[in-house]
Amino acid sequence: MISRSRKQIKKHRDGEIPVGSFSDIAFLLIIYFIVATSLMKVKTIQADLPSGEKATQAQTEKIPIVNLRGSEIFFNDKPVTLIQLEERLAALDLRQKDESKRIIMLESTRDTSYEAYFQALASISAEGGIVAIVEEEK
Amino acid sequence: MKRKKKRRPVSVPVASMGDIAFLLIIFFMVCSELSKEKDVPLVLPMSEYVEKVEADIVARVQIDEAGQIYLDGVGVAGPKDIEWGLRAMLANTVSDKQRHVQFKCDAALPRDTFEPVLQAIAEAGGIVEAVGEKIE
Numbered sequence: 001m002i003s004r005s006r007k008q009i010k011k012h013r014d015g016e017i018p019v020g021s022f023s024d025i026a027f028l029l030i031i032y033f034i035v036a037t038s039l040m041k042v043k044t045i046q047a048d049l050p051s052g053e054k055a056t057q058a059q060t061e062k063i064p065i066v067n068l069r070g071s072e073i074f075f076n077d078k079p080v081t082l083i084q085l086e087e088r089l090a091a092l093d094l095r096q097k098d099e100s101k102r103i104i105m106l107e108s109t110r111d112t113s114y115e116a117y118f119q120a121l122a123s124i125s126a127e128g129g130i131v132a133i134v135e136e137e138k
Numbered sequence: 139m140k141r142k143k144k145r146r147p148v149s150v151p152v153a154s155m156g157d158i159a160f161l162l163i164i165f166f167m168v169c170s171e172l173s174k175e176k177d178v179p180l181v182l183p184m185s186e187y188v189e190k191v192e193a194d195i196v197a198r199v200q201i202d203e204a205g206q207i208y209l210d211g212v213g214v215a216g217p218k219d220i221e222w223g224l225r226a227m228l229a230n231t232v233s234d235k236q237r238h239v240q241f242k243c244d245a246a247l248p249r250d251t252f253e254p255v256l257q258a259i260a261e262a263g264g265i266v267e268a269v270g271e272k273i274e
Contacts, residue, residue, distance in 0.1 A: 023156035033167065037166060043188040043189060043190055043270060044191045045187050045189070046193075048265055049256060110250055111248060113247065114245050114249075118243075118268060
């Protein structure tokens with residue numbers, strides 16, 4: 001009897017889901033995505049560094065070479081400033097040539113910083129050159 | 139005699155706010171890409187030729203000021219790890235558009251630190267997108 005009366009007392013709860021705070025949750029999620037998303041595009045230079053077989057001495061003889069010795073720049077063994085290097089590269093008119101003739105060799109000494117290397121790389125790439133890194137003989 | 143104006147109760151319709159908010163969430167979820175970059179201390183080199191990158195970046199390689207190398211934010215032991223990691227990433231690529239690798243390196247680092255990494259990227263078949271600051 002007691003249990004029956006208790007059953008009778010039980011209120012009928014309606015099955016509604018509380019949705020009042022949904023929009024708050026949604027906006028919090030939006031804020032999270034806005035903060036976590038990287039919309040900014042970084043500024044870069046594009047350098048095409050081909051991979052492949054090592055070239056022989058005879059093959060590399062006629063290819064223009066940029067040497068970086070510390071902070072000094074040499075183009076075909078002649079000292080140049082960065083502006084002069086850009087002028088020399090522009091004079092080669094690399095964009096009009098086919099891919100095999102657009103190769104510029106880039107050699108550097110151990111004390112060359114990435115700053116100097118980056119600037120040379122940027123100049124070569126800006127003129128349409130394909131950079132071939134010269135490795136030291138081991 | 140002035141007529142008494144009836145004041146209508148002004149209520150902003152907020153019933154659809156939740157829907158709008160969830161649509162915005164879906165938009166951000168679809169468009170966003172969670173950052174794979176590790177926030178490492180480095181000073182970027184400068185050049186007048188740097189431009190905003192339009193290409194899709196497939197991987198990010200960073201070298202911090204201490205010379206530690208990272209591939210997509212995870213520290214690696216050396217350039218060989220970069221090469222093999224990138225080879226695996228670029229294995230199924232079909233066009234040049236899918237081969238762009240972002241490269242960030244501290245401006246003061248010596249050649250022996252960064253050049254093997256650049257060579258590793260090239261050997262793996264990546265096109266280097268070297269990040270720098272624009273000289274104004």
